[in-house]
Amino acid sequence: MLKLKDVYDLQGKQLKFADWYFQAEWFPEIGNMLTYRLSSELLEQLDADGRIKVIELVNPYIDGDRVCEMHTLWFDDQPFAIHQRAGRGGTDHKARWLTDKAAYLDACKYLLGILPLDTEEDLRDPNEVVYPEEIFCFYGHDFSVQFGHALESKSMNAQVIHAHRIANVFQLGDYLALFESGQNEPPEYLRRDAFVMKLERVLGATDFGDNPQAYERVQEGVGCIGLYRECSRPDNVTVVKV
Numbered sequence: 001m002l003k004l005k006d007v008y009d010l011q012g013k014q015l016k017f018a019d020w021y022f023q024a025e026w027f028p029e030i031g032n033m034l035t036y037r038l039s040s041e042l043l044e045q046l047d048a049d050g051r052i053k054v055i056e057l058v059n060p061y062i063d064g065d066r067v068c069e070m071h072t073l074w075f076d077d078q079p080f081a082i083h084q085r086a087g088r089g090g091t092d093h094k095a096r097w098l099t100d101k102a103a104y105l106d107a108c109k110y111l112l113g114i115l116p117l118d119t120e121e122d123l124r125d126p127n128e129v130v131y132p133e134e135i136f137c138f139y140g141h142d143f144s145v146q147f148g149h150a151l152e153s154k155s156m157n158a159q160v161i162h163a164h165r166i167a168n169v170f171q172l173g174d175y176l177a178l179f180e181s182g183q184n185e186p187p188e189y190l191r192r193d194a195f196v197m198k199l200e201r202v203l204g205a206t207d208f209g210d211n212p213q214a215y216e217r218v219q220e221g222v223g224c225i226g227l228y229r230e231c232s233r234p235d236n237v238t239v240v241k242v
Helices: 028-037 040-049 101-114 132-136 212-219
Strands: 052-058 066-075 078-088 093-098 158-162 174-180 189-192 195-202 222-230
Touching (some): 028 101, 052 101, 066 101, 078 101
Antiparallel strands (some): 066 078, 078 093, 158 174, 189 195
């Protein structure tokens, strides 16, 4: 008979991760995250840190498709698992013996700590102030009353379009706000969800350069046209929602 702990005493070869030998299935609980976020830089960091070690015990060459592998896994010099995989693409046989749950979870926590996020834009200061409807209104539903948060009532109907698509005198980042007939004074600030814009000026026909037809197209049935540009969220100023 054989004790599992004796397997860790067997001699093998430590793998170098920078050679692109890292199997996400060694960590199945977080395997999907590892599969899509592994990079050469990350593998080099794993080698440099030296906290995770994988010892290859067997890996005889069979052919270009089939494998027969067994590895032991270590974290901070503590063995925590024995892995086998074999067959076509390593999918015909798989086995895992997890002998130290705490060390395994520590290894997972370490890996998650060094993985890049899908987008850093999701990182936010918990003290950041947001408009209530950003949190409570989505997919056509308003949950604000359910949680006792009053929504801002200041809103108006206006169509916001990319100005450079209307006339080439405008730049990327310029927006035209087309207000309803009877609305002749555009507000200083507008927003669409969290996107805030500041009024640059009210536009007339001469602002469209040598393309008066563009002005005529957007001006029809419109009270006024405002040129807006993105800005940071102002403090203590009414921002009109469109």
